Structures are given as C-alpha cells and as structure tokens.
Amino acid sequence: MVNTNNSEETPARMKVEEESPRIDVGRAVLSMTEDQVGESNAKSASTVFEVSKLNVYYGDFCALRDVSLDVTQSEVTAFIGPSGCGKSTFLRCFNRMNDLIETARVEGEVRYHGVDLYQSEVDAVEVRRRIGMVFQKPNPFPKSIYDNIAFGPRIAGAKKSELDDIVERSLQRAALWDEVRDRLSDPAYGLSGGQQQRLCIARAIAVEPDVVLMDEPCSALDPIATARIEELIAELKTDYTIVIVTHNMQQAARISDRTAFFSVQVTDAGRRTGELVELGPTEQIFTNPDDPRTEAYITGRVG
Numbered sequence: 001m002v003n004t005n006n007s008e009e010t011p012a013r014m015k016v017e018e019e020s021p022r023i024d025v026g027r028a029v030l031s032m033t034e035d036q037v038g039e040s041n042a043k044s045a046s047t048v049f050e051v052s053k054l055n056v057y058y059g060d061f062c063a064l065r066d067v068s069l070d071v072t073q074s075e076v077t078a079f080i081g082p083s084g085c086g087k088s089t090f091l092r093c094f095n096r097m098n099d100l101i102e103t104a105r106v107e108g109e110v111r112y113h114g115v116d117l118y119q120s121e122v123d124a125v126e127v128r129r130r131i132g133m134v135f136q137k138p139n140p141f142p143k144s145i146y147d148n149i150a151f152g153p154r155i156a157g158a159k160k161s162e163l164d165d166i167v168e169r170s171l172q173r174a175a176l177w178d179e180v181r182d183r184l185s186d187p188a189y190g191l192s193g194g195q196q197q198r199l200c201i202a203r204a205i206a207v208e209p210d211v212v213l214m215d216e217p218c219s220a221l222d223p224i225a226t227a228r229i230e231e232l233i234a235e236l237k238t239d240y241t242i243v244i245v246t247h248n249m250q251q252a253a254r255i256s257d258r259t260a261f262f263s264v265q266v267t268d269a270g271r272r273t274g275e276l277v278e279l280g281p282t283e284q285i286f287t288n289p290d291d292p293r294t295e296a297y298i299t300g301r302v303g
C-alpha cells in the first residue's frame with residue numbers, strides 16, 4: 001500500500017509513479033479502452049468482462065478449472081455454490097487481487113473492456129481503482145469516517161478542496177450520509193457493522209470505479225443491515241457493474257440479474273477443484289436450471 005503520511009506536502013500521484021514505473025503504460029492501455037470502447041476488441045460495449053478458459057492454482061493445487069463467462073455492464077452478477085468451490089478465488093481474478101497471494105497463479109484470460117488484465121503492461125493498482133472490492137467482514141481503516149473515504153481520492157491526486165465534495169457524494173451514494181454527517185471526524189470503528197459495510201462501499205465508490213466486486217458483503221450483518229445493503233446494491237447498479245459472491249441463495253434471487261453456479265469436482269487423488277456449472281438469468285437458474293447439479297443445490301439436496 002502507498003504511504004500517504006506526507007500527502008499534504010508531496011502530491012501522492014507522484015509517489016505512486018515513483019513506486020510503480022509501469023503506471024503510465026497501464027493507464028494508457030486501460031484509458032484507451034475507456035475512450036474507445038466501441039472500437040476495442042471487446043465483444044460488445046455492454047460486455048465488461050470476458051473470462052475465457054481460466055484456471056487458478058495455489059502452488060500446484062488447481063482451485064478453479066476452465067472457467068469461461070461474461071459479465072454485462074450495469075447488471076448484478078451473482079456467484080453461488082458450496083463453500084470451497086472457488087467463488088472468492090474467482091472474484092479476486094477480476095481485479096488482480098490474487099497477485100497479492102504469493103502462491104496464486106492465473107492461466108487463461110480475463111478481458112476487461114477488451115483488454116487482457118493479466119498482460120504485463122497493465123498496472124494492477126489502476127485495475128483496482130477501476131474495479132473496487134468490498135469484503136465479507138467490514139474492514140474500515142483505523143481512521144476517521146472522513147479519512148476512510150478521502151484515502152483513495154487523495155492517493156489518486158484529488159485536491160484538498162475537492163475532498164469534502166467527494167466524501168459527501170460517496171457517503172450519500174452509499175446511503176450513509178444522513179447517519180454520519182455530524183460526526184465525520186469520529187473513528188470509523190464506532191459505527192455499527194452495517195454502517196461500517198456501507199462505509200466500505202462508500203470508500204470503494206469514492207475513487208469512481210466502473211465495477212464493484214463484493215465477496216459475501218452481508219454475511220457478518222443482521223437481517224436489517226442486510227436489507228439496507230441489498231437496497232443499496234439495487235440502486236448502485238444503475239451506475240456500476242456489480243459482481244457479488246453470496247452463500248445466501250435468497251439474496252442472489254432477490255438482487256441479481258444473472259447467476260453463476262459453481263461446484264466442486266473431487267479428483268481421484270481426492271483433490272477438490274472448482275468449476276462453473278452454469279450461468280444464466282437469475283430467474284431461470286432458480287426455476288429451471290439446465291444442469292441437475294444446479295437443481296440439486298438450489299433445492300437444498302447438496303451443499
């Protein structure tokens with residue numbers, strides 16, 4: 001992570017460039033696609049991700065095999081499946097978070113607006129700005145509410161004068177502003193779990209991403225806080241493409257447009273490898289799936 005202790009004196013953007021000499025190339029590759037989506041080699045302007053023949057390994061263990069799927073703009077795509085089938089592993093491939101796991105290795109392609117995210121010129125830091133992530137357990141920084149939101153924009157070079165606006169806008173967008181507007185300098189840890197998770201969503205959208213990845217964002221929350229996050233997701237999808245892992249099938253049915261069901265295959269050697277069973281419109285997956293394994297899972301006979 002970039003050290004921002006001196007962000008008042010030194011433009012943070014310069015520091016990022018010093019530490020990461022490839023960022024210009026990464027920006028160029030990625031911004032080319034933003035300006036020229038129509039001309040890029042993406043399947044269509046509404047296809048955000050095209051994953052093809054993806055394998056993910058941890059050391060020599062293959063956690064996920066031969067996954068191909070598309071993610072469509074301004075939709076909520078849900079990943080469901082039994083524990084250990086590789087949902088989190090797969091989600092991390094969309095913003096190169098697996099780079100941070102030493103043993104992880106990715107084969108195959110993840111195209112983002114037509115650009116292969118794993119080509120060496122693409123800068124992973126820029127990728128993670130465009131493709132934000134919210135985790136299972138709310139993980140605010142040990143900072144004030146304000147500084148949690150301002151953190152990313154500061155690194156990206158936002159001016160001090162712009163920050164108040166960014167903080168307010170992001171908190172409003174995450175449906176948290178009214179609850180915290182009078183205590184922005186209080187520590188984020190003082191918020192309830194549900195508020196902390198909305199803060200993490202506000203933090204993710206403060207850097208104006210294109211996509212928000214969520215890994216079981218409600219699993220640590222009570223039903224009321226969960227309902228608020230679900231409402232928020234429904235609102236956010238007009239502006240962002242959302243990919244969400246959930247172990248709660250009712251949640252997937254309520255909030256997603258398309259659902260991908262993953263399963264585990266146990267090899268002769270007793271190793272468990274995840275695979276994509278099927279992806280389809282959520283209603284179809286829950287009422288009339290193509291594959292008997294999906295049917296067994298959603299009717300509660302397996303998993």
Ligand SMILES: Nc1ncnc2c1ncn2[C@@H]1O[C@H](COP(=O)(O)OP(=O)(O)O)[C@@H](O)[C@H]1O
Pocket residue numbers: 058063081082083084085086087088089090101103272274
């Ligand atoms: N950092 C890691 N190192 C080694 N193995 C891992 C790591 N993360 C996950 N795995 C393994 O990869 C498989 C898929 O895990 P995961 O993606 O967390 O599944 P899910 O999110 O569907 O529960 C599991 O067998 C898990 O033990």
Ligand SMILES: [Mg+2]
Pocket residue numbers: 087088089245
């Ligand atoms: Mg997981």
